[in-house]
């Protein structure tokens with residue numbers, strides 16, 4: 001499948017050290033037209049400009065996936081410019097920073113914010129994108145998930161003494177479930193839908209010292225799922241192209 005004239009939308013690209021920015025770079029390097037999006041249009045445009053300086057076809061746009069009007073607007077822009085969408089990477093996630101309390105005492109407003117973005121925001125942009133994705137003929141949706149949404153992960157998973165904020169893992173497990181349901185529904189349209197864990201990735205300074213992989217390495221598995229050929233899998237949860245039991 002040629003990458004020329006393929007169109008990709010990536011959510012949650014507000015930081016140069018973030019995984020979303022690197023996914024935009026790797027998709028751009030494959031020759032695609034990439035819509036790099038962030039809540040703050042200034043950040044999106046500045047980051048897109050960096051990638052254009054590298055010779056890539058990347059434009060920056062505002063997108064808040066919690067806001068129906070913002071979602072409608074970006075889909076309208078892509079529809080007007082290209083009439084289709086080939087790849088949707090749902091990379092955005094709600095902030096987990098201050099929500100480390102166990103379920104019995106977790107702040108439910110914080111939990112709601114994480115679930116609103118990670119699950120419902122992803123659901124919202126995916127629903128809105130489906131008409132354009134159907135026009136691709138071979139579209140791919142990648143939901144960026146986490147080992148926090150696995151039962152089996154010994155450090156961050158849902159069972160055992162997890163070190164992940166509960167709402168984050170619960171939202172990611174629900175995202176895996178949403179992935180399976182969308183995959184079933186969209187199968188007949190040739191649309192493959194997978195969840196991908198990037199692995200523990202150095203998206204902040206000094207994380208390599210804690211054993212994190214590079215952002216380039218973390219983004220690779222997402223790009224793999226975004227560029228699957230027609231024989232590729234759908235409905236699963238992957239890390240480094242390996243199926244995870246969640």
Ligand SMILES: NC(=O)c1ccc[n+]([C@@H]2O[C@H](COP(=O)([O-])OP(=O)(O)OC[C@H]3O[C@@H](n4cnc5c(N)ncnc54)[C@H](OP(=O)(O)O)[C@@H]3O)[C@@H](O)[C@H]2O)c1
Pocket residue numbers: 011012013014015017018019020038039040063064065066067090091092093094095117121144145146147197198199200201202203
């Ligand atoms: N880094 C890791 O080790 C790791 C491991 C497993 C999974 N992941 C996953 O990888 C993805 C990228 O994470 P990252 O580490 O690169 O961190 P990140 O830069 O913080 O990525 C999260 C992005 O989501 C955006 N966002 C939050 N609310 C939003 C909304 N309503 N609409 C649109 N965007 C919104 C944030 O934008 P603002 O700046 O505007 O808040 C930010 O750009 C996430 O899904 C994360 O769960 C990361």
